[in-house]
Amino acid sequence: MSPSESPQYGDRLLVLHALRCAGYSGIARVSAATGLDESDVESELIDLALDGHVTRLGGEFGGWGLTEAGRAADAERIGHELDSAGARPAVTASYERFMVLNPELLDLCTAWQLRPVDGVTTINDHGDSAYDARVLDRFTELHDRVVPICGELAAALPRFARYRTRLADALDRARKGELEYVADGIGSYHTVWAELHEDLLATLGISRW
Amino acid sequence: MVRWVRPLSARPDETAEVLGAKAHGLVTLHRLGLPVPPGFVVTTEACRAFLHRGRLPDGLHAELTTAMGGLETATGRRFGGTRTPLAVSVRSGASVSMPGMMDTILNLGLTTDATTALAAETGDAWFALESRSRLLSTFAAALTGGAADSGVLARRDTADGPARLTSEIAAIEAVIERRHGRAVPDDALAQLELAVETVFSSWDTPRARTYRELHGIPHDLGTAVIVQAMVYGNRDEHSGTGVAFSRDPNTGENVPFGDVLFAHQGDDVVSGRTPTRPLRELGAREPAVWAALVDALARIERHDRDACYVEFTFQSGELWLLQARPGRFVGGAAVRVATELADEGLITRQEALLRVSPQHLRHARTPRIAPSAQADILARGIGACPGTAVGKIATTTDAAIRMAVDGPVILVRPETSPHDMAGLAAAAGIVTARGGAASHAAVVARAMAKPAVVGIGDLAVGPTGIRADGRFIGAGTLVTIDGTSGEVALGSPGIVTDTADAHLRRLLTWADEVSGDQSEREEAERLAAAQAALRQARSS
Structure with a gap:
């Protein structure tokens, strides 16, 4: 077995790539993104730090993040993973379908946060549960259309399966009344969606600007 | 009998339900004697027939041909012609406002031959090719639901500009073929029918349906289609395009306010892709256009008895109005x-x-930068989350996290991605060069209740600082942002709530x-x- 096929190597790349897609994160967040135990995540982070690929920033808003070397290593390994699985055409096609849905997701997040009252765009105070339910219904409808895309991605590269689980979980929580799971917290639908967007860009080597 | 098409003139007494609000507004401009490019309207009724039957209604083909003949007579040009070719814009316009939800196609009728003819007529190959490139990119966005930027950076002022444009055109054509399965027809009338069909279909895209669900708009209204002779904001250096309010929408002060873009076409202003200039610069560069615009704004105000908003283009020093609506100030x-x-x-x-x-x-x-303060305004974008914030510029998430330990930080980014989440959390306010009111940065800023300004076209972000208004401002410099007006000011000007x-x-x-x-x-x-x-x- 070559080093790149070993399970340890796979977990390490998952952790490295989670930081590439999510930015500075704590261990719990990397664990949620990868589906690995927190203790495994911590152990991988320590090894990655020894390689000079990740670093820890202190302060209230700090966490684990990639170094320049880590970013380069991620790009190389993720590109290798994509091409050795022969998945580039499938992921490219899924990316294009995802990008058609992306403006709809941003519209919905905006509608969740702002709504016109007497013609004035106003912060949604979530006092009108009928309006919130209408927006959440549209989220559910959009979710039904992104699920097949997640399925295609997971078929091409298994690590993409986590997004389907995480998106479904965020929507489920929001529908049960945890409203911060729509667009507010790090586990919110908007955040997970944005990580998926970033993951597709990173995987295909597309630059944002 | 004419069923589906109406002329765009002062004459018809049709309601906004039939013509759509945009065309109805253009009829009013005609009545006020203001300059509107000649054109015609395909009614909302035709759209409803299309949505019902899944194809354009019987008789529309003949009516489009006749109406286009009238437009050729009015302009003295030939649609898709090999001499003095006529090109048109094709815009949606429903009876209710659905901003940004439906499609617009520009420069329609610029077939390969017509583009060659336009280049020969104007002696400007760049202009003709850029116009065809715009036709294809607006068609691509409408047909495939995604942008089709080829990534080719063509510039007018370089010798190989036309050659680069030609490869850009080929790249967009390839995207359309791949995603849509068919090429845009190289026949002007066939392009027109496809464009009408595309705009009608855009009424039923998931985005548009969602918008109507959330705003309580019935799904069966349909949209009208406005077809007008093109006026070219990219024609020459005395051409351009812009948007104008009759009064300042930030303060209500009775002075015209808006953005202008010299030597560009209309959708560049609205999309925020290209840096715009403050409207007042029009007065210095094109005094005759400015005078005509100020006069038009005053006449529309008197008619509407309200502040107004217009979209305009000027071609070789001549003003044309493309849309007018109430200002909707808040x-x-x-x-x-x-x-x-x-x-x-x-x-x-x-x-x-x-x-x-x-x-x-x-x-x-809501707290605002005081209008009376002699604030040194560095940049102006879209206010995405109201309120003001004062802090030192950080241009990376790493810097924002480090600097926030010592005091408030304004995170300035080209645009934001998940990588910036920690920086957004650490910052007191957020500024981005790209994106609109529904961008990632705007959504996150509102979730965190932080003042934010997005979509500043004229802003470059580097590792050691930012460039705006032609000035380099180093990271660590104190700035103030106003998330209502979208202003970014140097230092800490006065803040008021009254x-x-x-x-x-x-x-x-x-x-x-x-x-x-x-x-x-x-x-x-x-x-x-x-x-x-x-x-x-x-x-x-």
Whole structure:
């Protein structure tokens, strides 16, 4: 077995790539993104730090993040993973379908946060549960259309399966009344969606600007 | 018998339900004697027939051919012709406002041959090719639901500009073929039919359906299609395009306000892809266009008896109006406009009271950069989350996290991605060069209740600082941002919460006179009491 096929190597790349897609994160967040135990995540982070690929920033808003070397290593390994699985055409096609849905997701997040009252765009105070339910219904409808895309991605590269689980979980929580799971917290639908967007860009080597 | 098409002129007495609000507004401009490119409207009824049957209604083909013949006569040009070719814009326009939800296609009719003819006629190959490239990119966006930028950076001022444009055109054509399965036809009338069909279909895209669901708009209204002779903002250096309010939408002050883009076409302003210039620069560069625009704004205001918004293009020094609608001002600006319109005698004091909603009063109290302060404005973008924030510029998430330990930080990024989440959390305010009011940065800023300015075209972000307004400003420099007006100012100018105080006091005095109640109450209550009294008087 070559080093790149070993399970340890796979977990390490998952952790490295989670930081590439999510930015500075704590261990719990990397664990949620990868589906690995927190203790495994911590152990991988320590090894990655020894390689000079990740670093820890202190302060209230700090966490684990990639170094320049880590970013380069991620790009190389993720590109290798994509091409050795022969998945580039499938992921490219899924990316294009995802990008058609992306403006709809941003519209919905905006509608969740702002709504016109007497013609004035106003912060949604979530006092009108009928309006919130209408927006959440549209989220559910959009979710039904992104699920097949997640399925295609997971078929091409298994690590993409986590997004389907995480998106479904965020929507489920929001529908049960945890409203911060729509667009507010790090586990919110908007955040997970944005990580998926970033993951597709990173995987295909597309630059944002 | 003509069923589906109406001329765009001062004549027809059709409702906005049939013509769509945009075309209805253009008819009003005609009646005011203002310059509107000649054109015609395919009615909302034709759209409903299309949506019902899944294909364009019988007879529309013949009517389009006839209407296009009329447009050729009016302009003295030939649609898809190999000499003096006529090109048209094709825009959606429903009877209700659905901003940014439906499609626009520009430069339609520029087939390969017509593009060659336009280049020969104008002696400007660049202009003709850029116009064809725009036709294909607007078609690509409409047909495939995604942008089709080829990534080719063509510039007018380089020798290989036309060659680069030619490869850009080939790249966009390839994207359309791959995603749509078919090429855009190289026949002008076939392009027109496809464009009408595409705009009609855009009524039913998931985005548009969602918008209607959330805003309680019926799904069966349909949209009209406006077909007008192109005026080219990219024609020469005396051409350009812009948007203008008759009064300043940030303060309500009675001065024209807006953005202008010299030597570019219309959708560049709205998309925010290209840096715009403040409208007042039009006065210095094109005084005749400016004078015509100021006159048009005044005439529309007098007709509407309200502040207005227009979209315009000027071609070789001649002004054309493409759209007009009410200004829809909010907050303190709404208070000031209503009060001043009453002072000017355009509306009564009672009407002024009814035009300001109690919601506006709440917004009038949002902290703002003081208009009187001699603030050094570095940049202006879209206000994405209201409020003001003062802090030192950080241009990376790492820097924002480090600097936030010592004091407030304004995170300035080209645009944001998940990588910036920690930086967004650490910052007191957010500024981005790209994106609109629904961008990632805007959504996150509102979730975190942080003032944000997005979509500043004229902003470059580097590792050691930013460039805006032609100036380099180093990271660590103190700036103030206003998430209502979208302004970014150097240093810490004064902040106020009573921008419309004098006007608000007068309006509330009128309110108390109407309600007859002089007691001490909340501002919104005083206004609501007057409105209730006025509505009761009207209904009895």
